[in-house]
Amino acid sequence: MALRRLPRRAPLHSQLRGAKPWTELWDTPAAGTPLQLLFTAAGMADHVEVRPSGIAGAGRGLFARKKFAPGDVVVSVDRPLAAECEYDRMLDTCSWCFHRSITEPEERAQAASMGLPMGFIEVKACSGCRRVAYCSKKCQSKAWKQDHKYECKIIGVPGRPPLPPPVRAVIKLLGRLKADPTGSSSKLLELLTFRPFEGGAGLDEFERNNKARLDDFNTLAHAAWFYSDKPNFDFASGELIAKGFLFAFYSNQVRISSPLDEGQYGSCFDPLICSANHSCEPNAIITFAQPRQFIRALKPIKAGDEVLVHYVDISNPFGVRQLDLKDGYYFHCRCPKCKKGSRFAAEDEFCKMGEDLDDDWFKLADELVERHRDVLDKYMVPVNDAKAQERLTAMQAEAFTVAQQKGAVSVDDIKATLKMCINSGMWKWTRQPVPKLCRNLLSVYLANADVYRAFRVGIKLYFEITPVISPQAFSPERLILAWNLSTVVNVLCGPMHEDVCNELAKEAGIELRVVYCGLLFDLYDNIDYMYDDETPFGVLVNGTYEQIIPQLGYPEQQLRDKAKEMRPKIEELARSISVDTI
Ligand SMILES: C[S@@+](CC[C@H](N)C(=O)[O-])C[C@H]1O[C@@H](n2cnc3c(N)ncnc32)[C@H](O)[C@@H]1O
Numbered sequence: 001m002a003l004r005r006l007p008r009r010a011p012l013h014s015q016l017r018g019a020k021p022w023t024e025l026w027d028t029p030a031a032g033t034p035l036q037l038l039f040t041a042a043g044m045a046d047h048v049e050v051r052p053s054g055i056a057g058a059g060r061g062l063f064a065r066k067k068f069a070p071g072d073v074v075v076s077v078d079r080p081l082a083a084e085c086e087y088d089r090m091l092d093t094c095s096w097c098f099h100r101s102i103t104e105p106e107e108r109a110q111a112a113s114m115g116l117p118m119g120f121i122e123v124k125a126c127s128g129c130r131r132v133a134y135c136s137k138k139c140q141s142k143a144w145k146q147d148h149k150y151e152c153k154i155i156g157v158p159g160r161p162p163l164p165p166p167v168r169a170v171i172k173l174l175g176r177l178k179a180d181p182t183g184s185s186s187k188l189l190e191l192l193t194f195r196p197f198e199g200g201a202g203l204d205e206f207e208r209n210n211k212a213r214l215d216d217f218n219t220l221a222h223a224a225w226f227y228s229d230k231p232n233f234d235f236a237s238g239e240l241i242a243k244g245f246l247f248a249f250y251s252n253q254v255r256i257s258s259p260l261d262e263g264q265y266g267s268c269f270d271p272l273i274c275s276a277n278h279s280c281e282p283n284a285i286i287t288f289a290q291p292r293q294f295i296r297a298l299k300p301i302k303a304g305d306e307v308l309v310h311y312v313d314i315s316n317p318f319g320v321r322q323l324d325l326k327d328g329y330y331f332h333c334r335c336p337k338c339k340k341g342s343r344f345a346a347e348d349e350f351c352k353m354g355e356d357l358d359d360d361w362f363k364l365a366d367e368l369v370e371r372h373r374d375v376l377d378k379y380m381v382p383v384n385d386a387k388a389q390e391r392l393t394a395m396q397a398e399a400f401t402v403a404q405q406k407g408a409v410s411v412d413d414i415k416a417t418l419k420m421c422i423n424s425g426m427w428k429w430t431r432q433p434v435p436k437l438c439r440n441l442l443s444v445y446l447a448n449a450d451v452y453r454a455f456r457v458g459i460k461l462y463f464e465i466t467p468v469i470s471p472q473a474f475s476p477e478r479l480i481l482a483w484n485l486s487t488v489v490n491v492l493c494g495p496m497h498e499d500v501c502n503e504l505a506k507e508a509g510i511e512l513r514v515v516y517c518g519l520l521f522d523l524y525d526n527i528d529y530m531y532d533d534e535t536p537f538g539v540l541v542n543g544t545y546e547q548i549i550p551q552l553g554y555p556e557q558q559l560r561d562k563a564k565e566m567r568p569k570i571e572e573l574a575r576s577i578s579v580d581t582i
Pocket residue numbers: 053055056057058059060061193194195196251252274275276277278279329330331332333334335
């Protein structure tokens with residue numbers, strides 16, 4: 001971050017002292033019940049309501065007012081209130097609708113030939129700032145009208161380093177509030193009632209626990225306020241409001257990504273969506289459909305049930321989930337599952353008791369204890385024997401460090417870590433980070449166009465691992481994996497890989513074309529629960545299905561029966577793939 005460090009300021013709690021408490025500010029009759037205005041504006045008042053959460057200490061939560069079946073849309077917003085592109089996406093992704101465009105000609109032609117939207121979309125930089133881009137005049141004009149006008153001159157200053165996405169979000173929110181401090185924009189102040197900020201208490205807690213981060217945070221909030229021409233408001237100091245907005249964005253932001261692309265396009269914050277609390281056993285999920293954002297039911301939800309989503313990967317063991325929530329969202333999870341602790345959950349189980357680690361692994365484990373001493377707390381595995389606990393914890397730290405490493409990781413490093421987990425006899429294939437390591441291996445094989453190996457790890461993931469960690473067949477993980485695997489199998493069915501097809505048919509009785517159809521059926525039957533026909537992924541899946549299946553010259557039911565018959569064979573092949581042959 002290339003921002004100049006600004007002069008130290010008094011701690012937030014002392015600035016707040018003597019000021020009107022935040023809660024009082026928003027309790028004026030004009031403000032209405034916090035969040036009610038936003039709900040009414042979005043027309044969701046009949047579907048959901050906000051009231052005290054069933055999770056102790058979690059503040060408010062989102063509750064269903066009617067019943068929802070799996071896949072139903074519980075909440076829908078046309079575009080999140082604040083949504084910003086990542087630094088490296090600002091010139092290839094539309095800053096309004098978040099469709100990405102591929103700029104490299106060869107890659108673009110390939111994407112277009114596969115029917116992928118990023119092969120057709122073209123973005124143009126804003127002629128004012130040249131820092132952000134749009135895919136159409138319509139998107140540009142919507143963005144300008146809503147809030148780009150407040151940041152265009154600020155971010156376009158020649159030589160000024162790009163501002164972090166949350167700072168840009170705050171500049172725009174301040175601009176909106178400044179332009180209309182008492183009118184409809186005043187409802188933006190409801191953002192300050194969000195946990196963990198709620199009246200500045202979250203910031204005070206932040207200061208107690210993480211002083212260094214608070215300094216950075218104050219610097220960024222000051223920068224947003226300063227660049228916005230230091231606005232002030234009758235009801236509170238502009239800089240405090242900037243802090244509140246920044247904290248609300250930082251601690252509640254949701255990643256913007258696309259199922260058709262790896263990586264992150266941006267981050268967003270929407271008060272309606274963000275009123276749902278986290279659970280490690282959620283009944284709903286947040287999805288993004290460029291630029292619409294939804295909460296969709298994962299399980300049946302009854303009227304009166306709290307709608308709970310996941311903020312972090314819930315297939316991780318208890319300790320890792322708790323830390324991810326603490327680091328990313330600044331709270332300790334007190335969902336019903338976490339209240340029971342770590343001992344009984346499937347994702348925390350090892351194949352054997354920690355004390356039963358084979359002697360052969362002691363030397364490696366002791367080396368890892370030294371290497372990961374600083375993070376042992378984070379990966380702690382509770383075991384009765386202290387030495388066994390330290391060793392298993394260090395192995396878990398090593399496995400997660402490799403699995404979460406950013407940037408290029410070699411196939412050898414991933415495989416060595418997988419071997420440690422599986423050959424030590426401690427990990428199941430479904431215990432994290434083994435699934436993550438397999439997914440990383442799949443990405444590397446795909447990037448290297450190593451189609452056969454991608455197929456092997458892909459079927460291991462799709463037919464053996466993911467059904468356990470993502471039980472709903474329409475979960476994004478399952479659908480995305482089905483799509484990736486279907487493209488791999490389709491390539492293997494081509495003339496270049498005839499030998500592979502023949503060998504699989506001869507050795508295992510597996511017909512790859514039938515496997516391909518089976519994957520298309522899985523996708524077609526489940527896609528609507530998560531991505532409707534207006535989303536790029538929905539269009540792609542439905543379009544591929546409608547083009548391919550009728551061409552095959554068999555009645556659809558006959559193809560479905562054949563795919564069903566083939567399934568146990570491919571599942572058996574998946575199970576037979578060992579850590580040495582993956
Ligand atoms: C996106 S907001 C959700 C709305 C929030 N409960 C409110 O009252 O504004 C996230 C905040 O809710 C609280 N929260 C959400 N899920 C929680 C959980 N499982 N356990 C404890 N607190 C939770 C935390 O304070 C967290 O920072």
